[in-house]
Amino acid sequence: MKLLVVAALFGLCFAQHDPNTKHGRTSIVHLFEWRWADIAAECERYLAPNGYAAVQISPPSESIVVTNPWHPWWQRYQPISYNLCSRSGTEGELRDMIIRCNNVGVNIYVDAVINHMCGAAGGEGNHSSCGTYFNTKNKDFPSVPYSSWDFNDYKCKTGNGEVESYNDIFQVRDCRLVSLLDLALEKDYVREKVAKYLNKLIDMGVAGFRVDACKHMWPGDLSNVFGRLKSLNTTWFLPDTKPFIYQEVIDLGGEAIKASEYFELGRVTEFKYSAKLGKVIREWDGEKLSYLKSWGEGWGFMPSDKAVVFLDNHDNQRGHGAGGASVLTFWDSRLYKIGTGFMLAHPYGVTRVMSSFRWDRHFVNAKDENDWMGPPSNADGSTKPIPINPDTTCGDNWVCEHRWRQIRNMVIFRNVVSDQPLANWWDNGNSQISFSRGSKGFIVINNNNWELNETLNTGLPGGTYCDVISGDKIDNSCTGKKISVDSDGRATFHISHTEEDPFIAIHAESKL
Numbered sequence: 479m480k481l482l483v484v485a486a487l488f489g490l491c492f493a494q495h496d497p498n499t500k501h502g503r504t505s506i507v508h509l510f511e512w513r514w515a516d517i518a519a520e521c522e523r524y525l526a527p528n529g530y531a532a533v534q535i536s537p538p539s540e541s542i543v544v545t546n547p548w549h550p551w552w553q554r555y556q557p558i559s560y561n562l563c564s565r566s567g568t569e570g571e572l573r574d575m576i577i578r579c580n581n582v583g584v585n586i587y588v589d590a591v592i593n594h595m596c597g598a599a600g601g602e603g604n605h606s607s608c609g610t611y612f613n614t615k616n617k618d619f620p621s622v623p624y625s626s627w628d629f630n631d632y633k634c635k636t637g638n639g640e641v642e643s644y645n646d647i648f649q650v651r652d653c654r655l656v657s658l659l660d661l662a663l664e665k666d667y668v669r670e671k672v673a674k675y676l677n678k679l680i681d682m683g684v685a686g687f688r689v690d691a692c693k694h695m696w697p698g699d700l701s702n703v704f705g706r707l708k709s710l711n712t713t714w715f716l717p718d719t720k721p722f723i724y725q726e727v728i729d730l731g732g733e734a735i736k737a738s739e740y741f742e743l744g745r746v747t748e749f750k751y752s753a754k755l756g757k758v759i760r761e762w763d764g765e766k767l768s769y770l771k772s773w774g775e776g777w778g779f780m781p782s783d784k785a786v787v788f789l790d791n792h793d794n795q796r797g798h799g800a801g802g803a804s805v806l807t808f809w810d811s812r813l814y815k816i817g818t819g820f821m822l823a824h825p826y827g828v829t830r831v832m833s834s835f836r837w838d839r840h841f842v843n844a845k846d847e848n849d850w851m852g853p854p855s856n857a858d859g860s861t862k863p864i865p866i867n868p869d870t871t872c873g874d875n876w877v878c879e880h881r882w883r884q885i886r887n888m889v890i891f892r893n894v895v896s897d898q899p900l901a902n903w904w905d906n907g908n909s910q911i912s913f914s915r916g917s918k919g920f921i922v923i924n925n926n927n928w929e930l931n932e933t934l935n936t937g938l939p940g941g942t943y944c945d946v947i948s949g950d951k952i953d954n955s956c957t958g959k960k961i962s963v964d965s966d967g968r969a970t971f972h973i974s975h976t977e978e979d980p981f982i983a984i985h986a987e988s989k990l
């Protein structure tokens with residue numbers, strides 16, 4: 479009872495954990511570096527018809543333009559102002575995308591870079607995505623405007639002004655992350671400018687924010703900024719709906735700053751999920767899929783209702799950020815599909831699917847020298863559109879993991895089973911597992927290097943089901959394996975370890 483009263487009093491803050499998704503949809507897709515025009519089209523032609531709930535877009539704010547190296551993807555994490563022209567398109571195109579995605583029930587979450595401006599060595603001039611002047615020597619960003627008064631340097635106690643140790647909370651929050659000019663979010667003026675930026679996007683119709691580098695901001699400052707945010711645009715959302723907030727805090731354990739410090743402000747990215755699931759699927763350190771029985775809080779993760787989870791993100795898929803070599807990416811497509819299948823079947827957290835571009839990897843001493851490479855681009859550095867092949871995959875080095883049949887169909891699976899608890903767990907004590915989501919969905923995975931031959935309790939009503947991993951249910955027939963479930967809910971499964979996708983998933987809507 480007491481809890482309820484507290485929850486009601488602080489309803490405003492609790493609401494920011496809700497992704498505000500529509501039509502029972504559950505998963506986010508990060509369309510990393512996509513152009514706004516392509517995202518608008520993708521919402522209409524693919525995401526809405528296939529049950530995607532939301533898109534995380536790349537930072538829309540004006541950023542520095544870097545030419546050495548040549549237009550790296552990371553230039554967009556160096557804001558110059560809150561003008562809305564970026565490598566993804568103009569403000570008009572951004573607005574059009576938000577409207578068109580909302581109109582088909584797909585939410586837009588903005589990657590908000592509010593901890594800092596560009597790097598201290600950014601120089602002077604107008605090499606910025608809207609052509610706005612700036613001068614990093616004087617810390618002058620006239621089109622916000624910010625001046626040297628608006629930065630944290632006076633608080634930072636390290637010799638070079640940089641974050642040197644992640645064991646010192648003051649350094650992490652008051653000094654510069656990789657030389658990025660650190661905004662003084664304790665100042666009312668800075669808070670107001672940041673909130674104005676976010677509120678403009680809210681008015682345009684966005685449903686929430688992925689907030690970059692939250693570890694480097696004081697929770698109290700963030701609380702103040704989030705407290706200034708408006709309710710969502712009532713053209714698409716109920717009155718008094720607060721924006722969804724998910725904060726990027728990398729907490730793999732062992733550092734001074736804990737993800738839990740941010741729980742009351744919104745959800746938090748659970749990086750342990752990404753690092754650990756990679757280890758389990760790769761079977762490193764003696765890990766086995768059977769250990770996933772206690773996956774989630776049982777593995778020391780944050781509470782499920784605070785977590786946003788993913789196999790990989792735009793940083794750790796190329797060795798930035800944290801997580802290490804275990805992280806699964808599209809480069810290991812077979813394991814990646816198994817991992818994504820498990821993630822989307824398992825009830826823990828709000829799930830985010832990565833959608834990447836391919837780049838020329840070049841490893842020197844286990845470090846990718848080309849980890850900076852930007853999206854497929856024209857000679858002048860402008861991002862190329864996404865061509866769609868006749869077989870529905872993407873061309874031109876856009877990977878479009880979210881269009882892979884196995885991943886797309888598991889996104890639909892998650893929507894179908896979202897109200898159902900995990901049940902009917904089975905494992906072989908090794909890396910063959912299966913479980914149901916109540917009576918609506920069932921998955922069985924063989925990650926051992928021998929066959930799986932088992933009769934298992936699916937929890938589903940009797941009938942014939944279409945396996946959505948090996949094929950699709952089209953009209954009333956199945957292009958993949960058919961699974962016949964007895965009236966007692968049992969079914970027999972054969973999965974060879976040599977199959978391209980050694981797992982099977984069936985659900986209420988794949989029943990024939």
Ligand code: AAO
Nearest residue numbers: 552553555556597656657691693728730793798799800801
């Ligand atoms: C670029 C250049 C820099 C240059 C700078 C300014 O690369 O050389 O100085 O411009 O000119 C992205 C890129 C950066 C890029 C930046 C700006 O990744 O390379 O810098 O844009 O263009 C930390 C932060 C985390 C951050 C992550 C990359 O805490 O917030 O670094 N992620 C976000 C974005 C990211 C973006 C930024 C922030 C900046 O997603 O794309 O950067 O806007 C530890 C800490 C982590 C820390 C990592 C990396 O991790 O815990 O908090 O992440 O170190 O430094 C074990 C530990 C693990 C540890 C890890 C690595 O695994 O368990 O905790 O080792 O030591």
